Amino acid sequence: MAAQRDYYQVLGVAETAATDEIKKAFRRLAKQHHPDRNPNNPQAAERFKEINEAHDVLSDAEKRKKYDQLRRYGAFAGPGGFGGGGAGARRGRGGPQDSAEFDISDLGGLGDIFSSIFGRRGAGREAEPEETETEVTIPFRVAALGGTVPITLAMPEVCPTCGGTGAAKGATVSTCPECKGRGTVSFGQGGFAVNRPCPVCRGKGTVPSQRCPTCQGSGELRVEKRINVEIPAGVEEAARLRLKNQGPKGRGDLIVQIHIAPDRFFRREGLDLIGVVPINLAQALLGSRIKVKTLDDKRVVLRIPPGTQHGQKFRIPGHGIEKNGRRGDMYVESHVTLPEKLSAEEQEAVKSFAEKAGLKY
Ligand SMILES: [Zn+2]
Ligand SMILES: [Zn+2]
Secondary structure: OOOOOOOHHHOOOOOOOHHHHHHHHHHHHHHHHHOOOOOHHHHHHHHHHHHHHHHHHHHHHOOOOOOHHHHHHHOOOOOOOOOOOOOOOOOOOOOOOHHHHOOOOHHHHHHHHHOOOOOOOOOOOOOOOOOOEEEEEEOOOHHHOEEEEEEEEEEEEEEEOOOOOOOOOOOOEEOOOOOOOOEEEEEEEOOOEEEEEEOOOOOOOOOEEOOOOOOOOOOOOEEEEEEEEEOOOOOOOEEEEEEEOOOOOOOOOEEEEEEEEOOOOOEEEOOEEEEEEEEHHHHHHEEEEEEEEOOOEEEEEEEEEEOOOOEEEEOOOOOOEEEEEEOOEEEEEEEEEEOOOOOOHHHHHHHHHHHHHOOOO
């Protein structure tokens, strides 16, 4: 896919460049590539237009801010990614036929392109989905305690070059010959027909004489979008979180379904946490003091009484999950582990114990 050139690269300035620096770079480059100095050189003419376009956006604080926001979403991935490549390096464009695409007098309309990207304009004829769903698996601890989980999604965004129309600059737009402007075509026969979006105009009802070079006429670009999902403490398995206006093209909502990875130590029962602690035979018989870690990594000393059974639960109040002002408890479940092999001496000791305790074996 042809990439929209990066305005900072066009002017050969850093993304942190001050307005003065931008103006200086623009003046130097504009002089160098001015059509008067490069007669009959379509490449220079195109370069000159690019320089003007970049300057028009970057020298205007408001436009630059919007551009920077889009740039972070990867909409203008230049050669070598952000900040990479040299000034003027381009990809996927060039050649005399391209030089007609940019009209300097039209640059004032950039604001409109940006506003349509940010959803202040109508969505056009296409029916937009109200919401998009995705799933994420989060660690047990994040689910219990809450936190932020970053997710990366490839999502369609409105093409910044054509503002979603799919038309190249200066192209004429005419009624789609396939659907005659209806935007839908019907399939099927014998009294059974299904309407589907027209494959030629993608439901728009119109086709441009020349397609937008950035999006190849689709009106949208898939960009990698990184979204931080705020996980509320105590979120349940299969919970669905709604992120307002984080869906495709910044309009619909994004639904994130949560899955919780199991933990090595803890499991959940409502707001209570159950942690399994292994204890040995002597600890179970004679009692002991054991250190256990709570979910938030605090150490608690737990007294195990003599005669503790396998599977017995001990409550540590207030160390469960906190949700909506309520707080669960933590339980420690003892798992008695037995030695697998005894030496002759140990066997004698156990036999002598069994006889004293009246245990048959
Ligand atoms: Zn486009
Ligand atoms: Zn059509």
